[in-house]
Amino acid sequence: MKPLTVLSNFIAYHIGIDLGTANTLVYVRGKGIVVNEPSVVALNEKTGQVVAVGRHAKEMLGRTPQHLRAVRPLVDGVISDFEVAEELLAYLLNTAQQGSTKLLGPRVVVGVPPGITNVEIRAVKDAAIGAGAREVHIVEEPMAAAIGARLPVHLPQGNMIIDIGGGTTDVAIVSLGGIVTSQNIRIAGDHLNQAIMLHMRDAFKIVIGEKTAEELKIAVCALTEGPEPLETTVRGRDVVTGLPREVVVTDTDMREAVVPLIDSLLENLRSIMEATPPEILSDIMQEGVVLTGGGALIPGFRELLEEVLGIAVRVAEDPLTTVARGTGIILEDFAAYRDVLLRHDEEPVIPTARGPRT
Numbered sequence: 315m316k317p318l319t320v321l322s323n324f325i326a327y328h329i330g331i332d333l334g335t336a337n338t339l340v341y342v343r344g345k346g347i348v349v350n351e352p353s354v355v356a357l358n359e360k361t362g363q364v365v366a367v368g369r370h371a372k373e374m375l376g377r378t379p380q381h382l383r384a385v386r387p388l389v390d391g392v393i394s395d396f397e398v399a400e401e402l403l404a405y406l407l408n409t410a411q412q413g414s415t416k417l418l419g420p421r422v423v424v425g426v427p428p429g430i431t432n433v434e435i436r437a438v439k440d441a442a443i444g445a446g447a448r449e450v451h452i453v454e455e456p457m458a459a460a461i462g463a464r465l466p467v468h469l470p471q472g473n474m475i476i477d478i479g480g481g482t483t484d485v486a487i488v489s490l491g492g493i494v495t496s497q498n499i500r501i502a503g504d505h506l507n508q509a510i511m512l513h514m515r516d517a518f519k520i521v522i523g524e525k526t527a528e529e530l531k532i533a534v535c536a537l538t539e540g541p542e543p544l545e546t547t548v549r550g551r552d553v554v555t556g557l558p559r560e561v562v563v564t565d566t567d568m569r570e571a572v573v574p575l576i577d578s579l580l581e582n583l584r585s586i587m588e589a590t591p592p593e594i595l596s597d598i599m600q601e602g603v604v605l606t607g608g609g610a611l612i613p614g615f616r617e618l619l620e621e622v623l624g625i626a627v628r629v630a631e632d633p634l635t636t637v638a639r640g641t642g643i644i645l646e647d648f649a650a651y652r653d654v655l656l657r658h659d660e661e662p663v664i665p666t667a668r669g670p671r672t
Contacts, residue, residue, distance in 0.1 A: 326448065327411050327420035328648075330641025331403070332455070333438065335388045336480025336503060336608070338368075338402065339638035340410045343645045347638050349409050353480075355398045356384045367405040376523040390481040390500055391427035391455075393437045403445035419448030421648075423641045423655070425455040427482050428496035435656070452656040453644060455479075455637050456486030456496055459606050462640030463630040467491055467654065472594030473601060476583070476619075477637065478609025480504050483579060485586055487594055491653050494594060497586055501579045503608050506531055506572050513571035515553060518561050522550040531612075535568040537576060538614030576615075580622045587623060602626035606633040 328343035333353075340349035351368030358365050360381045366374065374384045387398035407420065422442050426435065439450045456475050457467065465473040468491045477484040480503045486496035507527040514522050514530075522530070526548065534544040544565040552559040587595070603625055605616055610633040620627045630636050644651040 326418040328645040329407065329410055329420045330423045330638060330645050331406065332425045332458070332637040332641065333388065334479055335386070335391050335482070338406060339635060340406050341638045341642035341645070342410050343642065346642065347635055349406055351406065353388050353402060354384055354386050355402050356382055357398070359383055364401050367402060372525070375525050388481065391479065392430055392434045393441060396437055396441060400441045400444045403441050407445050407447065419446050421449040421451070421645070422447040423451045423453055423644050425453055425458045425637045425641055426656070427484055427498050428454045428456055428486060428493065429498050453641065453654060454486070454493060454496070454656055456484045457488060457493060457654050458640030458644070459630070459636045460486070460488045460604070460640070461643050461651065461654070462636040462638070463604050463606060465604065471601070472597035473604070474598045475604045475606065478502055478605070478607040480608065483607075483609065485583060487590060487598070489594065495586070495590065497582065499579060499582045501575050501582070505575055506535070509575050510568065510571045513567070514548070514550065517567065517570070518563070519553040520548070520550040520559055520561055521553060522548060526550065530563060531568070534563060534565045535572060536565045536613040537569060537618050540565070540613070576618070580619070583619070584622065599625055602628055604628060604630050606630040606636040608634055
């Protein structure tokens with residue numbers, strides 16, 4: 315390790331954050347991914363205090379008394395509740411730093427969806443500074459995912475990446491250290507959960523919560539028929555009687571629930587391919603498409619995507635952590651990747667008077 319790197323690590327932490335709608339991951343330079351928590355905060359509305367953050371807060375969803383409220387501060391990948399997002403970031407940064415004291419606050423690289431507004435970028439920066447960061451840099455998540463997937467982003471070669479997250483599906487074509495074209499599609503994991511909840515109510519006359527819908531999606535959702543049918547038992551509230559009821563749900567039922575959304579997503583992807591410059595499209599046909607994010611793990615999705623686009627598709631290694639690993643690679647060689655950052659500042663961001671939280 316270079317002497318300057320050793321000194322830099324001694325003075326301050328270098329932290330990468332994949333700020334996701336469903337989960338937030340934190341990478342610390344020299345340590346790897348140290349935090350992987352749901353993006354949920356539980357608040358006591360009587361006192362205004364934070365009761366729980368991350369996994370413990372997610373366990374409270376749908377189970378809280380009236381004075382407690384479990385909040386997801388990010389909607390479609392951007393901050394919807396600034397104060398709660400700041401609490402979430404403060405918890406994550408404190409956890410990543412393990413309570414140790416450095417001479418300076420951390421340098422932070424945060425992944426955000428492509429195409430967000432200047433106001434939304436400012437909100438991310440302000441929340442990170444309020445949580446204790448000294449210096450904040452922004453990178454678009456598809457670029458971070460491409461770097462995390464070890465694509466040659468600096469070469470004059472088109473690389474297409476599809477990142478299916480919780481709130482959005484980010485599609486980008488990357489070349490020469492920048493994004494040639496990108497699109498933020500509002501169809502992703504959370505929308506599939508909502509479709510499953512609606513289908514359970516309409517087809518089975520049973521009401522389930524979002525957490526149960528997510529568990530159902532993970533257990534039996536498959537876009538192609540396998541050698542053996544998948545099935546699981548689901549418990550919920552009967553629409554007619556209001557009493558608890560148990561039903562058996564199969565992968566066929568899940569396909570009926572999510573296929574309309576999947577078809578819409580595929581149509582958007584087809585439109586992006588049609589608008590891609592021919593030279594870059596030639597590169598993509600040769601190199602294929604990289605699929606990442608939680609949606610990449612849905613059985614049959616890769617095969618379906620290959621059939622629709624007519625191009626080879628591969629799933630990135632450990633697709634849930636690709637963006638976080640990309641921010642980590644940027645931090646490990648910041649000078650080489652400085653140009654991929656979104657509107658990066660040459661001068662460090664000065665913390666507010668409130669400073670780091672304890």
